[in-house]
Amino acid sequence: xxxxxxxxxxxxxPIPEYExxxxxxxxxxxxxxxxxxxxxxxxxxxxxMKQKATxxxxxxxxxxxxxxETLDISPTSLSKEGTDNLNILVDSAVTLETxxxxxxxxxxxxxxxxxxxxxxxxxxxxxxxxxxxxxxxLTKALILENRLKEDLKNVKECLEVETARVERELQNVEFLxxxxxxxxxxxxxxxxxxxxxxxxxxxxxxxxxxxSK
Numbered sequence: 176x177x178x179x180x181x182x183x184x185x186x187x188x189p190i191p192e193y194e195x196x197x198x199x200x201x202x203x204x205x206x207x208x209x210x211x212x213x214x215x216x217x218x219x220x221x222x223x224m225k226q227k228a229t230x231x232x233x234x235x236x237x238x239x240x241x242x243x244e245t246l247d248i249s250p251t252s253l254s255k256e257g258t259d260n261l262n263i264l265v266d267s268a269v270t271l272e273t274x275x276x277x278x279x280x281x282x283x284x285x286x287x288x289x290x291x292x293x294x295x296x297x298x299x300x301x302x303x304x305x306x307x308x309x310x311x312x313l314t315k316a317l318i319l320e321n322r323l324k325e326d327l328k329n330v331k332e333c334l335e336v337e338t339a340r341v342e343r344e345l346q347n348v349e350f351l352x353x354x355x356x357x358x359x360x361x362x363x364x365x366x367x368x369x370x371x372x373x374x375x376x377x378x379x380x381x382x383x384x385x386x387s388k
Contacts, residue, residue, distance in 0.1 A: 180207040198316045202309055209302060231269045 177200065181190045193199055268276050271284035 177203045177207055180210065184210070194317070194320055196320070199313065199320075202313050202316065206306070206309055209306070213302065227272050228269055231265075235265060 178190075181203075193203075264276050267281065271281060271288060273280040273284045
């Protein structure tokens with residue numbers, strides 16, 4: 176849904192690259208929802224205006240027929256000034272969506288449209304504020320993302336250094352372990368050889384240690 180909305184916004188232009196993560200997707204999704212809601216409102220308003228225009232044209236045609244049949248008056252029989260005034264009256268009625276051309280209807284329609292215009296402007300200002308807030312959040316999220324990338328890079332470098340150090344220490348420990356085992360075998364062989372030659376057991380290293388204790 177976000178990709179479709181971005182293609183619609185940028186049309187033939189390439190979509191700017193952005194990091195795909197939970198935070199940026201949430202922000203873009205919220206922007207898309209606001210944009211599509213606004214587009215739907217505008218489309219509904221346009222369709223409603225078209226429908227009203229069709230209804231008024233049909234009503235005007237009806238009254239033209241009535242005037243022609245009852246008073247033998249048609250728009251073509253009016254003077255240029257009369258025709259211009261009639262067109263202005265009709266256009267005003269269509270624009271203001273009045274039921275008739277009475278002065279009271281015009282005043283009511285103007286009042287209603289003024290109220291609707293104020294409400295629409297208020298809604299637009301609110302949406303603009305929310306949009307600015309979302310842009311600020313998106314900017315902060317991108318800055319935080321860059322910082323996290325840098326921190327992650329530093330942690331990886333430190334981890335690589337520490338891993339290399341630990342591997343060296345493990346190798347040294349393994350070497351010392353094998354060396355110790357080899358020395359123990361040599362000591363054992365030497366003791367066995369000395370014992371075979373009749374060495375007094377009280378003079379061995381273990382006996383001397385116990386005697387010292």
